[in-house]
Amino acid sequence: MARLSPTTYRVVTGTAFGSLCTIVLTGALVRLTGSGLGCVDWPRCSESKFIDVSTGHTFIEQANRLFTGVVSFSVIAAVLLSHLTTPKRKDLIWLSWSLVAGVVAQIVIGGVVVLTGLNPFANMAHFLVSLVLVTASFVLMRRAGNTTSTSYIRALPSPLLRNVYVLLVFAVVTLVTGTVVTATGPHAGNEDAVRLGFSLSSVARIHSVSMIVTLGAVIYVLVMSRRVANDAAIESTQTLLFATLLQAAIGYTQYFTHVPAALVAAHIAGALFFYVSALNIIVQPST
Numbered sequence: 053m054a055r056l057s058p059t060t061y062r063v064v065t066g067t068a069f070g071s072l073c074t075i076v077l078t079g080a081l082v083r084l085t086g087s088g089l090g091c092v093d094w095p096r097c098s099e100s101k102f103i104d105v106s107t108g109h110t111f112i113e114q115a116n117r118l119f120t121g122v123v124s125f126s127v128i129a130a131v132l133l134s135h136l137t138t139p140k141r142k143d144l145i146w147l148s149w150s151l152v153a154g155v156v157a158q159i160v161i162g163g164v165v166v167l168t169g170l171n172p173f174a175n176m177a178h179f180l181v182s183l184v185l186v187t188a189s190f191v192l193m194r195r196a197g198n199t200t201s202t203s204y205i206r207a208l209p210s211p212l213l214r215n216v217y218v219l220l221v222f223a224v225v226t227l228v229t230g231t232v233v234t235a236t237g238p239h240a241g242n243e244d245a246v247r248l249g250f251s252l253s254s255v256a257r258i259h260s261v262s263m264i265v266t267l268g269a270v271i272y273v274l275v276m277s278r279r280v281a282n283d284a285a286i287e288s289t290q291t292l293l294f295a296t297l298l299q300a301a302i303g304y305t306q307y308f309t310h311v312p313a314a315l316v317a318a319h320i321a322g323a324l325f326f327y328v329s330a331l332n333i334i335v336q337p338s339t
Contacts, residue, residue: 055138062196062338064133068126068151069189073324075123076182078116080320084313087112088170088241094163120159127151130192137196147192154185170245172235179231183327190331197338206336208285212276216285216334219273222266223330227323229259239316256307263303267296273333285333292329299326 082088090113091097097114127148134141134148158181165174191204208216233255236248248255270293277285299322306315 056133056136057138058196058199061133061137061144062193064126065130065148065189065193065196068123068130069186069193071119071123071126072151072182072185072189073328075116075119076179076186076324077317077321078119079178079182080317082113082116083175083241084239084317085109085112086242088245089166090114091117091166094166095159117162120155120162124155127155130189141195143195144192147188147195150188151185151192154181154188157181158185170241172240172246172248175241176231176235179234180228183227186324186327187331190328191335194335194338198336200339201336203336206284206334208282208334209280212273212280212282212285213334215269215273215276219266219269220330220334222262222269223327226259226262226266227327229255229262230323233259234316237311237316239311239313260303263296263300267293267300270296284337288329288333292326292333295322295326295329298322 082090085108087109090107090109090111097103097110097117103114103118131145131148131152134144137144158178161174161178161181165171165178168174195204205213232248232250233252236250236252236255240247270289274286274289274293277289299319302315302319302322306312306319309315
């Protein structure tokens with residue numbers, strides 16, 4: 053049986069990572085265009101059709117569902133080909149299988165979202181599980197290209213590493229509070245969808261505070277990185293600082309301009325950039 057080189061398998065895992073990032077954005081497009089119930093049934097789009105493009109909303113929701121097939125194909129390829137790498141590595145095999153578990157979970161959650169009429173908690177779970185999948189695929193991609201180190205974590209000085217972990221906790225809290233804002237705000241995927249019963253201004257302030265705390269943590273880690281002269285940490289933290297400032301600028305602009313859909317889309321794309329930048333600080337890079 054033919055074997056697969058680490059370089060080739062990294063291309064496969066990079067494709068899986070890219071598809072999992074892309075479906076976060078296509079899912080956002082569904083919600084921002086009010087197409088969340090474009091398909092009224094699950095797993096078929098309607099009671100009579102599996103593929104239905106009879107309206108604009110239906111087309112957008114159907115396209116998002118079909119792209120799930122692209123994601124599934126890329127994940128299946130990552131799993132099957134992980135068994136053909138040379139040398140054979142158990143870490144790549146179990147990481148690739150974790151993607152399968154995540155995609156299955158997402159399919160189930162997606163069904164719950166539709167069948168409950170876009171329940172906000174189900175929508176929040178849908179996005180957060182997507183981030184778990186992005187994490188697993190990012191680590192898998194990095195591991196696929198790393199043939200010399202057995203560690204998943206960057207070799208950082210202990211005090212710096214501890215503060216990076218704290219920074220990651222703040223980053224996750226920021227993302228979670230962001231989902232609460234989205235589940236409270238106007239872009240629910242359908243005008244009749246249930247919203248969380250919070251004051252939008254109140255949850256937006258909580259999200260803003262979490263972002264400010266995260267920004268402070270990023271600056272602190274950057275200062276520490278410069279003190280220990282760790283070039284890798286300096287470079288990755290500078291990227292996260294840029295992503296954080298960009299997200300803050302987009303977030304405040306969208307809030308004061310009454311949450312236009314285009315800026316919400318930019319904010320979701322920025323959230324993905326922000327999160328991957330945070331992962332980049334700690335995940336061991338490819339060699």
